[in-house]
Amino acid sequence: MKILVTGGAGYIGSHTCVRLLEEGYEAVIVDDLSNSSIVVLDRIEQITGKRPGFYPVNICCKKELDEVFEVEKPEAVIHFAGFKAVGESVQKPMEYYSNNISGTLTLTECMKKHGVFSLIFSSSATVYGEPDRMPLGEDCPKGVCTNPYGWTKWMIEQILTDIAAADERWKVTLLRYFNPIGAHESGLIGEDPKGIPNNLLPYIAQVAVGRRECLGVFGNDYDTPDGTCIRDYIHVCDLARGHVMALDHMKDQNGTEIFNLGSGRGYSVLEVFHAFENACGKKLPMEFRPRRAGDIPVSYCDPEKARKILGFSTEFDIEKMCADSWNWQKKNPYGYGENAPCEA
Secondary structure, three states: OOEEEEEOHHHHHHHHHHHHHHHOOOEEOOOOOOOOOOHHHHHHHHHHHOOEEEOOOOOHHHHHHHHHHHHHEEEEEOOOOOOOHHHHHHHHHHHHHHHHHHEEEEEEEHHHHHHOOOOEEEEEEHHHHHOOOEEEEOOOOOOOOOOOHHHHHHHHHHHHHHHHHOOOOOOOEEEOOOOEEEEOOOOOOOOOOOOOOOOOOHHHHHHHHHOOOOOEOOOOOOOOOOOOEEEEEEEEHHHHHEEEHHHHHOOOOOEEEEEEOOOOOHHHOOOOOOHHHHHHOOOOOOEOOOOOOOOOOOOOOOOOOHHHHHOOOOOOOHHHHHHHHHHHHHOOOOOOOOOOOOOO
């Protein structure tokens, strides 16, 4: 079975392609490389012995995307492609709405034209907004998002739900991620953000490898055991496995399904920080800073639906997540940089 993976050269997409290839699927990547690297293709081949198909195409370009469908004739799509920096989305809302929503509409139009009606969408727990109860189950209402990036996820979920409701041929799965971290245990692929990292783990990793001076922790006066925010972290390889399990389930699915993908266990910022110190074997510089607008104190999922229906549960704990992140970063101190080959 051939799967088209938009944004497949990115962090989560590349790990999912590895899992797809290991499970006997064919993978074809569509990625304009605006936030990823062509080096990923070599690394995926090193890990799996197979090289995914690749097209350097922006999914907003209907003509080029249509040609990919014409040539490759995929049977399903996993949709990762999109701008994803929360802070940048606040500064550039027009670009985020245009790229993320228009890209999804173009993609679904091409899918319909070519008779491809199975779609897994890379969504986010950010669609829950600031909920009034924990843990977060799929039955929790979608809330008010705090940034344009979150609103694009919110809106795309609605668009895809409406498409599936209007045409019974569609099978749509919305996967709401919590906080993906970690890297492939080989150290060949991992998270390589452009510029200053927006997320906790890559920032800590860059501090540990000497690229950043100090980790700034936003707020230490929240109503949590140690005063820092609590989040549900999931190893990216667990997340990749969840996509393949959702793909397998889709064969018997009708309409739209929603699944949380997380561990169901919350870790504070300080717990993660100290786990990473243990992984890299040294103390790291850290300072507390004022709270960041839009951060909620606690967020973790109820993973029961994914366990019951998909048979999915996480395998890796925070120690493994941090160990694999450090293994990736120390072998690739400058990520996929042209002059920084992997030391594996």
